[in-house]
Amino acid sequence: MSEAVAHDHHHAHPTGLKRWLFTTxxxxxxxxxxxxxxxxxxxxxxxxxxxxxxxxxxxxxIVKPNFFNMMTTLHGLIMVFGAIMxxxxxxxxxLIPMMIGAPDMALPRMxxxxxxxxxxxxxxxxxxxxxxxxxxxxxxxxxxxxxxAPLSTNYQNLGFFVFAVHLLGISSIMxxxxxxxTILNMRAPGMTLMKMPxxxxxxxxxxxxxxxxxxxxxxxxxxxxxxxxxxxxxxxAAGGGDPVxxxxxxxxxxxxxxxxxxxxxxxxxSHIIPTFARKKLFGYSSMVYATASIAFLSxxxxxxxxxxxxxxxxxxxxxxxATMLIAVPTGVKVFNWVATMWRGAMTFETxxxxxxxxxxxxxxxxxxxxxxxxxxxxxxxHDSYFVVAHFHYVLVxxxxxxxxxxxxxxxxxxxxxxxxxxLGKWHFWLSAISVNLTFFxxxxxxxxxMPRRYADYQLQxxxxxxxxxxxxxxFGLSQLIFLYLVIKCIRGGKKATDQVWDNPEGLExxxxxPAPYHTFETPPAVK
Amino acid sequence: MSSNIMKIVLKSVxxxxxxxxxxxxxxxxxxxxxxxxxPNATVMYNxxxxxxxxxxxxxxxxxxxxxxxxxxxxxxxxxxxxxxxxSTALEVAWTIVPFGILIAFGxxxxxxxxxxxxxxxxxxxxxxxxxxxxxxxxxxxxxxxxVKVVAHQWYWTYEILEGHKTVYKFDSVxxxxxxxxxxxxxxxxKIKNYMVEVxxxxxxxxxxxxxxxxxxxxxxxxxxxxxxxxGVKRDAIPGFMNEAWTVIDASDNGKFFRGQCAELCGTxxxxxxIVVKAVSKEKFKEWLAAGKSESQKLAKVDWNKTNLMSHxxxxxxxxxxxCHKPDGSGTPPAFPALKGSKIANGKAADHIGIVLKGKxxxxxxxxxxxxxxxxxxxxxxxxxxxxxxxxxxxDIKAARAR
Ligand SMILES: [Cu+2]
Numbered sequence: 031m032s033e034a035v036a037h038d039h040h041h042a043h044p045t046g047l048k049r050w051l052f053t054t055x056x057x058x059x060x061x062x063x064x065x066x067x068x069x070x071x072x073x074x075x076x077x078x079x080x081x082x083x084x085x086x087x088x089x090x091x092i093v094k095p096n097f098f099n100m101m102t103t104l105h106g107l108i109m110v111f112g113a114i115m116x117x118x119x120x121x122x123x124x125l126i127p128m129m130i131g132a133p134d135m136a137l138p139r140m141x142x143x144x145x146x147x148x149x150x151x152x153x154x155x156x157x158x159x160x161x162x163x164x165x166x167x168x169x170x171x172x173x174x175x176x177x178x179a180p181l182s183t184n185y186q187n188l189g190f191f192v193f194a195v196h197l198l199g200i201s202s203i204m205x206x207x208x209x210x211x212t213i214l215n216m217r218a219p220g221m222t223l224m225k226m227p228x229x230x231x232x233x234x235x236x237x238x239x240x241x242x243x244x245x246x247x248x249x250x251x252x253x254x255x256x257x258x259x260x261x262x263x264x265x266x267a268a269g270g271g272d273p274v275x276x277x278x279x280x281x282x283x284x285x286x287x288x289x290x291x292x293x294x295x296x297x298x299x300s301h302i303i304p305t306f307a308r309k310k311l312f313g314y315s316s317m318v319y320a321t322a323s324i325a326f327l328s329x330x331x332x333x334x335x336x337x338x339x340x341x342x343x344x345x346x347x348x349x350x351x352a353t354m355l356i357a358v359p360t361g362v363k364v365f366n367w368v369a370t371m372w373r374g375a376m377t378f379e380t381x382x383x384x385x386x387x388x389x390x391x392x393x394x395x396x397x398x399x400x401x402x403x404x405x406x407x408x409x410x411x412h413d414s415y416f417v418v419a420h421f422h423y424v425l426v427x428x429x430x431x432x433x434x435x436x437x438x439x440x441x442x443x444x445x446x447x448x449x450x451x452x453l454g455k456w457h458f459w460l461s462a463i464s465v466n467l468t469f470f471x472x473x474x475x476x477x478x479x480m481p482r483r484y485a486d487y488q489l490q491x492x493x494x495x496x497x498x499x500x501x502x503x504x505f506g507l508s509q510l511i512f513l514y515l516v517i518k519c520i521r522g523g524k525k526a527t528d529q530v531w532d533n534p535e536g537l538e539x540x541x542x543x544p545a546p547y548h549t550f551e552t553p554p555a556v557k
Numbered sequence: 558m559s560s561n562i563m564k565i566v567l568k569s570v571x572x573x574x575x576x577x578x579x580x581x582x583x584x585x586x587x588x589x590x591x592x593x594x595x596p597n598a599t600v601m602y603n604x605x606x607x608x609x610x611x612x613x614x615x616x617x618x619x620x621x622x623x624x625x626x627x628x629x630x631x632x633x634x635x636x637x638x639x640x641x642x643x644s645t646a647l648e649v650a651w652t653i654v655p656f657g658i659l660i661a662f663g664x665x666x667x668x669x670x671x672x673x674x675x676x677x678x679x680x681x682x683x684x685x686x687x688x689x690x691x692x693x694x695x696x697x698x699x700x701x702x703x704v705k706v707v708a709h710q711w712y713w714t715y716e717i718l719e720g721h722k723t724v725y726k727f728d729s730v731x732x733x734x735x736x737x738x739x740x741x742x743x744x745x746x747k748i749k750n751y752m753v754e755v756x757x758x759x760x761x762x763x764x765x766x767x768x769x770x771x772x773x774x775x776x777x778x779x780x781x782x783x784x785x786x787x788g789v790k791r792d793a794i795p796g797f798m799n800e801a802w803t804v805i806d807a808s809d810n811g812k813f814f815r816g817q818c819a820e821l822c823g824t825x826x827x828x829x830x831i832v833v834k835a836v837s838k839e840k841f842k843e844w845l846a847a848g849k850s851e852s853q854k855l856a857k858v859d860w861n862k863t864n865l866m867s868h869x870x871x872x873x874x875x876x877x878x879x880c881h882k883p884d885g886s887g888t889p890p891a892f893p894a895l896k897g898s899k900i901a902n903g904k905a906a907d908h909i910g911i912v913l914k915g916k917x918x919x920x921x922x923x924x925x926x927x928x929x930x931x932x933x934x935x936x937x938x939x940x941x942x943x944x945x946x947x948x949x950x951x952d953i954k955a956a957r958a959r
Binding site: 172351 | 622
């Protein structure tokens with residue numbers, strides 16, 4: 031390992047395109063991941079705006095039904111696999127080595143590879159949109175991001191989708207192996223597990239989740255592939271297969287997947303709140319145990335996505351109870367954050383604003399989650415806009431806000447410059463208001479009976495849909511402020527100090543700003 | 558400072574009371590689950606309200622604490638940070654207390670699940686929330702009426718069962734004018750019951766314990782049969798027979814209950830609504846008798862080419878036009894054109910074969926009647942310039958036997 035690092039030293043860094051193609055530097059790769067994620071966020075966002083434009087009014091004015099279905103499908107897949115997950119991996123790359131006092135990731139070449147697979151996977155995913163037939167008929171995948179069989183096995187270009195998912199899975203698994211190897215082997219002397227920063231802890235647990243469930247996803251898509259092209263009938267009833275089996279397999283991956291998208295967010299927020307409350311994180315060890323409990327529970331609740339498939343009573347009861355249990359460790363986390371703020375000396379810089387919004391709105395998403403866990407009530411919520419509202423609350427002001435908060439928080443360390451606080455505040459307030467304008471009314475239309483993935487809807491839902499659409503466009507446009515702010519900050523600005531903030535905790539604040547290309551070549555001593 | 562906190566607490570409590578008052582008018586503004594009409598829908602509604610209020614009060618505590626600290630514990634107010642960062646007692650407390658709340662939740666939820674899932678309901682009546690629904694249950698049978706619901710891309714077939722036999726079967730398809738208005742981007746703001754109107758609603762008798770048997774055609778995809786006010790949502794899955802039950806009170810005689818497909822089922826997922834009309838037992842009998850005689854009449858028609866073509870056009874527009882388009886042009890490559898297609902101009906056996914058995918994304922239509930199939934196939938073989946042979950109901954019958 032140390033050899034590779036030493037080796038790197040004797041060469042001048044390659045420049046231009048080559049620097050990025052061949053880089054094995056964790057900071058470069060982190061940057062690549064983050065820009066890739068932002069690009070995908072824009073692509074997925076444009077698709078969301080097509081959806082919101084179509085739903086602005088009842089009647090179909092802009093696209094055809096199948097194109098609409100394709101938009102909901104690709105929007106979901108791109109945001110989950112292209113935007114949120116890579117953003118967290120990008121942050122992990124940048125931060126984990128610096129937080130544990132390591133010179134780089136444990137497996138730098140594999141690191142390069144796991145990133146460079148992603149653009150190809152994304153291309154395979156969207157390519158069928160442009161293949162054959164009329165573009166407006168929607169030639170891409172249009173079976174929902176959950177790709178339930180047998181709707182998905184009917185799709186003529188299924189192969190592209192299957193291989194895209196395989197590549198995404200390979201990338202995630204390699205990234206996870208790398209993160210686990212780094213955390214377990216490369217901590218600075220004296221940094222015991224229970225001294226690790228929470229972002230490192232949450233990522234360690236997330237990485238294990240990924241390694242456990244990505245192969246399950248790979249299995250699911252492979253079975254789809256053979257059903258479609260090789261005459262098997264895993265999920266095809268006419269051939270003696272079982273369509274419900276697909277849902278069990280998918281959600282065995284899918285439920286842990288939602289925690290994969292939120293656990294690192296918990297970590298980020300657990301760094302930001304203490305810094306700006308000027309008070310140590312409350313209940314560090316209970317945070318670690320709560321994260322581990324959530325990860326464990328995430329494996330035994332999958333069928334709460336399937337209450338309406340006709341499970342036996344005992345199954346419904348089991349999954350109801352298990353799902354409710356998740357509220358306990360999640361509650362512990364929220365209480366700890368509030369206790370950290372309690373009697374602190376708070377200031378409200380942009381990262382803190384996003385972190386506070388995260389706590390409030392994620393908790394709100396948690397409440398609707400608790401409601402959804404109750405199977406009897408879920409018979410009304412299931413597959414309605416109530417579910418759409420729920421998971422957007424935990425993913426947008428949840429996961430995404432945490433990512434944005436993290437970017438603001440560490441941006442001065444990365445670039446050496448302070449970002450513009452004024453623009454940051456504009457970005458925050460516009461985002462926070464519009465995100466609620468977009469997603470809050472969805473609770474109402476959902477409860478009132480609007481099914482999800484509907485290209486057109488009853489007149490009684492018109493007002494709330496119009497509100498959501500307006501909110502969606504404001505939210506989308508507000509993100510351009512963020513883009514501008516980040517570019518401006520990279521280009522220059524007020525110089526950041528090494529500490530950046532008022533006495534933040536963590537090794538990353540002990541290195542100069544901007545963080546040099548190589549950090550911690552000799553490990554720091556941790557007390 | 559403590560008097561300040563008191564003020565804040567007082568203010569928040571009064572705001573809460575205001576919100577509570579607003580909460581009672583929830584139902585009127587379509588902000589909530591619609592007013593329930595059956596025992597199961599009532600249970601669902603109550604569980605929904607229970608969980609909303611529990612979450613609401615937890616939210617008051619958590620967000621209240623946050624708001625207080627955001628207001629008072631800020632540096633600009635000269636706050637000095639405290640140094641505490643651990644308390645086993647607190648951690649234990651906020652693990653145990655939520656756990657206790659969840660046990661209450663669990664017990665309450667369990668009672669609801671047991672009621673909704675028990676399709677036998679032998680008692681002859683059921684009381685929820687002080688309201689009683691009763692039905693005549695002379696023989697202590699599982700159900701007085703069994704209705705089979707079969708999902709297709711993109712319509713529902715209803716079968717009224719007597720014993721194990723289907724006595725009346727019909728398709729319920731979205732009102733053509735609604736679909737057309739939607740797809741053509743017309744002004745839809747004046748259309749009554751927009752998107753939730755069908756050509757033939759399903760009639761259901763009141764004061765009758767009804768059991769639904771819900772499935773999808775074996776070669777179709779998954780759908781979900783959902784009527785919010787009746788409290789029924791069950792997935793219609795190829796190869797599976799799901800059960801649900803309901804009973805409608807006589808006070809709802811003459812009311813329509815509307816719902817929609819709730820599981821993504823392809824292009825026209827939004828275009829397969831469900832309409833149920835609640836009627837008295839006598840009305841239901843009349844409706845059933847009329848339906849039976851109509852199907853018999855159809856069986857007696859002389860199926861010459863003219864009749865086949867005119868009936869075939871109707872069937873085609875309801876069942877096939879979604880994919881193959883009204884003018885037979887399809888949307889290639891996903892859905893092939895029938896206009897000029899080799900199969901439609903070639904051997905009748907191949908044409909019958911693909912319609913009966915389906916192929917890839919083409920559903921199988923073997924549950925359709927011989928007459929409907931003969932008509933639609935004949936129509937396809939003799940429209941849009943196609944020159945194929947005429948297919949008679951007897952040909953379909955023969956093909957099925959093969
Ligand atoms: Cu459907």
